[in-house]
Amino acid sequence: GQQLNQSPQSMFIQEGEDVSMNCTSSSIFNTWLWYKQDPGEGPVLLIALYKAGELTSNGRLTAQFGITRKDSFLNISASIPSDVGIYFCAGQETSGSRLTFGEGTQLTVNP
Amino acid sequence: DTGVSQDPRHKITKRGQNVTFRCDPISEHNRLYWYRQTLGQGPEFLTYFQNEAQLEKSRLLSDRFSAERPKGSFSTLEIQRTEQGDSAMYLCASSLGAGGTYNEQFFGPGTRLTVL
Numbered sequence: 185g186q187q188l189n190q191s192p193q194s195m196f197i198q199e200g201e202d203v204s205m206n207c208t209s210s211s212i213f214n215t216w217l218w219y220k221q222d223p224g225e226g227p228v229l230l231i232a233l234y235k236a237g238e239l240t241s242n243g244r245l246t247a248q249f250g251i252t253r254k255d256s257f258l259n260i261s262a263s264i265p266s267d268v269g270i271y272f273c274a275g276q277e278t279s280g281s282r283l284t285f286g287e288g289t290q291l292t293v294n295p
Numbered sequence: 296d297t298g299v300s301q302d303p304r305h306k307i308t309k310r311g312q313n314v315t316f317r318c319d320p321i322s323e324h325n326r327l328y329w330y331r332q333t334l335g336q337g338p339e340f341l342t343y344f345q346n347e348a349q350l351e352k353s354r355l356l357s358d359r360f361s362a363e364r365p366k367g368s369f370s371t372l373e374i375q376r377t378e379q380g381d382s383a384m385y386l387c388a389s390s391l392g393a394g395g396t397y398n399e400q401f402f403g404p405g406t407r408l409t410v411l
Binding site: 188190215217219224225226227228229232234272274276278279280281282283284285286287288 | 299
């Protein structure tokens with residue numbers, strides 16, 4: 185079946201530092217999505233990517249859809265304490281269908 | 296603007312009991328998805344609907360699980376004869392449909408199930 189490898193599993197950074205995380209897949213995806221999840225809550229959509237090579241920003245967040253369609257990365261610039269949480273990548277093979285999620289990156293930001 | 300809502304937020308049950316969860320999607324979203332998430336893992340797909348039609352079911356959805364969306368609005372997920380391995384967060388998501396931004400799935404807060 186499909187596998188999404190997300191790395192790193194966890195990151196411990198100082199406030200103000202930039203962060204980068206990525207996902208690679210064994211399959212081609214037509215859509216990549218990035219979510220953030222706080223404890224006990226559902227994932228919140230951060231960024232959606234629809235075209236290979238696409239680079240999209242949302243405030244301090246920037247994500248890219250890899251040109252091979254098998255990878256994506258997320259950057260967070262100038263991290264702040266409220267960035268703490270688990271970040272998930274998710275890929276979608278067919279428009280409107282299921283999402284396949286990575287295992288998550290746990291981000292800790294020290295003030 | 297109302298997001299996806301799920302009820303209950305928490306459910307504790309004894310092994311062998313039946314449980315039912317409800318999901319109300321964002322208004323006018325015609326696709327509704329169910330996922331299951333265990334501790335330390337990403338959500339795993341269970342099933343999804345377009346309006347009232349169930350379009351896909353994961354092999355994770357054993358015979359003890361059934362989902363419905365009778366009028367194309369809210370959905371229910373029932374687990375019969377619960378087992379301890381069913382303990383997880385059950386997440387519901389909705390989207391406008393397919394194509395471009397219509398693909399974007401928005402999640403509810405989840406229902407945390409604990410089977411004793």
